[in-house]
Amino acid sequence: MNNFFTAKRLRWVAAAIVLLNGFFPAVWILFTSLKNEVELTAKPITYWPQNPVLSNYVAAFRDQPLPGYLLNSVIVACLSMLLALFISTLAAYAIARLNLKRRNLILTGIIAVSMFPLVTLMVPLFEIMRGLNLLNSYTALVLPYTVLNLPICTLILVSFFQDIPRDIENAAMIDGCTRLGALWHVVMPLAAPGVFTAGILAFVNAWDEFLLSMSMNAAVAYRTLPVGIQMYQGEFSFPWPTISAALVIALVPVVTVILIFQERVVSGLTSGGLKG
Amino acid sequence: MATRTLRDRLLDPGETALAWALLSPALLFIIVIVAYPVATLVINSFFDIRLSRGLPITFIGFDNYAAAFADSMFWRAVKNTLIITFVTVPGALVVGLGLAMLANMPFRFRGPIRLALLLPWALPLAFVGLIFAWFFHSEYGIINDLIRRFGGEPRIWFNSPGLTMMAICIATIWKTSSFMALILLAGLQTIPASLYEAAEVDGASKWTQFTEITLPLLVPSMLVALIFRTLTAIQSFDIPFSMPGPGEESQTLAMYIQLNTVDYLDLGYGSTLAVFMFMLSMATTFVYLRYVRGDKD
Amino acid sequence: MLHKRLLAILAFQVVGVFFPAHAQSASPIALNVYVGGQQRPDIMRDLFAQYTALHPGIKISLEVGGATSELSQKYLNMVLTAKDSTLDIFLIDIIRPAQFAAARWAEPLDSYLGSEHEAYLSRFLPAYREATTVGGKVIALPALADSLFLYYRKDLLAKYGELPPATWPELARVAKKIQQGEADPNLQGLSFQGKAVEGAVCTFLLPYWSLGGEIIRDGKTSFERGKAEAGLNMWRKMVSDGVAKKNSAEVGTDDTRKEFQAGRVVFGVIWGYAWNHFQSGADTRVKDKVGVIKLPAMPGGKSVSCMGGWNWAVSAYGKHKAESVALVRWLASPEVSKQLALKGSFHPVFPSVYKDPEVLAAAPWFADALPVVETARPRPVTPMYRAISDALRINTNTVMAGVKTPQQALDEIEQRVARALR
Secondary structure, X not given: OHHHHXXXXXXXXXXXXXXXXXXXXXXHHXXXXXXXXXXXXXXXXXXXXXXXXXXXXXXXXXXXXXXXXXXXXXXXXXXXXHHHHHHHXXXXXXXXXXXXXXXXXXXXXXXXXXXXXXXXXXXXXXXHHHHOOOOOOHHHHHHHHHHXXXXXXXXXXXXXXXXXXXXXXXXXXXXXXXXXXXXXXXXHHHOHHHHHHHHXXXXXXXXXXXXXXXXXOOOHHHOXXXXXXXXXXXXXXXXXXXXXXXXXXXXXXXXXXXXHHHHHHHHHHXXXXXXX | OXXXXXXXXXXXXXXXXXXXXXXXXXXXXXXXXXXXXXXXHHHHOOEEOEHHHOOOOEEOOOHHHHHHHHOXXXXXXXXXXXXXXXXXXXXXXXXXXXXXXXXXXXXXXXXXXXXXXXXXXXXXXXXXXXXXXXXXXXXXXXXXXXXXXXXXXXXXXXXXXXXXHHHHHHHHHHHHHHHHHHHHHHHHHHOXXXXXXXXXXXXXXXXXXXXXXXXXXXXXXXXXXXXXXXXXXXXXXXXXXXXXXXXXXXXXXXXXXXXXXXXXXXXXXXXHHHHHHHHHXXXXXXXXXHHXXXXXX | OHHHHHHHHHHHHHHHHHOOOOOOOOOOEEEEEEEEOOOOHHHHHHHHHHHHHXXXXXXXXXXXXXXXXXXXXXXXXXXXHOOOOOXXXXXXXXXXXXXXXXXXXXXXXXXXXXXXXXXXXXXXXXXXXXXXXXOOEEOOEEEEEEXXXXXXXHHHHHHOOOOOOOEHHHHHHHHHHHHHHHOOOOOEEEEOXXXXXXXXXXXXXXXXXXXXXXXXEOOEEOOOHHHHHHHHHHHHHHHHOOOOOOOHHHOOHHHHHHHHHXXXXXXXXXXXXXXXXXXXXXXOOOOOOEEEEOOOEOOOOOOOEEEEEEEEEEEOOOOOHHXXXXXXXXXXXXXXHHHHHHHHOOEOOXXXXXXXXXXXXXXXXXXXXXXXXXXXXXXXXOOOHHHHHHHHHHHHHHHHHOOOOHHHHHHHHHHHHHHHOO
16 A cells, blocks of 8 residues: 555656646647637547647737736736735734734624625625726726635735734834834734735636626726636627637736746645634 | 833733724725625615616515515525535535645646646636536537547537536536645645654554544644635536526526526515525524634634 | 825826726717627727718717627616716617616607608618617617528529428428438538527527417517417427437527538528628638528418617717717618628618618628518517516527426416516
């Protein structure tokens, strides 16, 4: 048994499973994006593209302002990530460190936000945004996404802050730092992995969202990627190869972000976060 | 000396004020973006608001609630939502645990493994639904092609409510197990290697090590992941929406709410359905919190 | 002091990022027009440029929405529920005017048309005039026409010495004969929409209407089970006899188009947009082998088609209604209809334009299309259309998938129609 488990080939099998599971859909859309429509509906279906074409990529950029959608998604995801981090850092610090009665109740209250999905809040939210004259603006998405991310960010940061020894903070305050000064100069750097993890979770959640984005920002100038990709379909048509090409392009920034930050995501979760 | 003054400062009532000041942005956001809309929904659920008919809004008490109880589509949506929840939450946990353990093996090239683990998580739900709908297409999908190659009988997946639910669950588990794996991987890496070494010395089998060391130490990470996963499972929308089965047989509660509110403009009934969803979520959270507290005591 | 002012300006700019100003200065009147992504925004922009050249006091901006009728409608539902005034004009599906009238989202146009009311409206195809008039009020002006056509393979019918069929059983016989003669297992006799898309509403209605059935008569439900059942059974028989393919429940509108285009279908029930694909699509195998004809009738019934198309409506919440109506009247003119036919091969809403030599030179098939368009009927006119549509298409789809028997499906249709119209 032991020999079997430590065998090198088992590691290869494990790696193969993980890689196949993670990459297969992405690779499949990459292949699809290189096929023309005739090949796509050929019987039996082909796996490897028979006559690879790049025309779908040309079409993806021609038919929709894809770079604009990408930019909008990045802006919305970044802004809401920063705002969520800022707000949840303050809240988490208050909950983890300051003299507060019923801190668990308050934390539960913030986490309870997750119980109300944006789908159900859409109509009232739409009316609020219209009242504030915010439809078709980044703010219309940044505000709800920030709230969407408050629970998970606050939870992660609370457990990080709790793990930082109070003495370090106290020492800083003796040296003349204010509470907030200590938070900024001492606690935050120590909690950096947690802040980082919370941030990337917030980023991905905002990057993901579709329904609210479709309703709030229908105008092309503020459309985000998940909504923009839907725009390739016509009343009757569903141009799979073009949509696949657009999906592949949409994946590039995500893959880049992951490749840059992957170690920190995992280590951030490891060193203190999400421990219940 | 210094610690005394510090303790005094900690007990200073000014600190409570600071705490509330720090909490206030979060609370303000929650009030505007969540509490106010939720209150609106609860109030609306007692009115007949069918905008596309252009009739005046009238108070009808619990009529919308009674209508929901008598509505077979509502019950079907609840049933589908519960099926998705009960299948995909444990499913994602098991698959995620498997992936985490595989990824936790000592590899020389961690980059591709991590990327493989993170990619499904970073792929927007709406895309996952589209891609899997394509996988399961009866003629052009790879699933049927593989079945055919292995000599099986290809299925028309989206012709059957059961097979559609299966396809939806598979897509959901694929998408969500990756986040689960990520959190569990983080949990795995906090388990000190010395524990396994000690167990090894005691002659414990790998399986015993898994059940006696790994699982118990992973429980805290699991619980947090499970709460969020369960809540999002109850809210399932994008994937079932992109993978419609025959008719509306695989409609979830979130889809039915969206249909009534946005498409039928029956805001009263839609709000009532939303209230039901809140109650379902609250009940779930309550159960988890009881468990978490019970566990800690 | 300066410091403070700089700070104020900075703050103002930051606020500006988050709260972009929507209201623009007044001098030229700005109209905002909403169309779906499928209605050739490029052609629309060109039209607007022509109009603003004629009317220098007007500025027109175009908002392009989702590319399907349903995505567009989701958005308009949100915007208009919130009584938003940013849109002045919208292009709405032929199935929507009743909802827009009941919700009072569309400005009734009668008073703007004045004395020439009758003369103006009489030029449109009668069915379109009817579909845009709700409760005696003109809710929208017809813009683009469409209808379901029966496309058939001229070459194959000629090869087997058959004439285009006039009834569904006749179609099944001809299709079967060709399928057997060609001995190609991939050749479908008939392709129609069994997927739960809007097209499946028409799938349900074609045989039902042919037998004289109605969903709503004089504002009341008048569901006739016998006729509905006969219709569903007709489609089921097409599948069980192998005329249509087994997974017809998976066939959406464009699947029919693609398969016909690939030469794998003898008869196809589909909208007008398919013609150009068949004639000039990059990989078409049916160029010059296609004909269109009226849809077959049920035995003992008449030939009917399902009407499609789009209309211009003026927002009741808009701030420049008079100017909007003027623009809409220009857009719904025979001249513009002709341009739309020439540039985008959209079906005209004026009978006269179908006979225009220039139009016929560009699209000779419009000569065959007009008689079909004239048999087209509007789908049930009700503010709760979407709920009726769901009841019909979803149950048609479940019957085609074999999940429900026609009896069960009809029960559910009756129940849902009754609830929608309560």
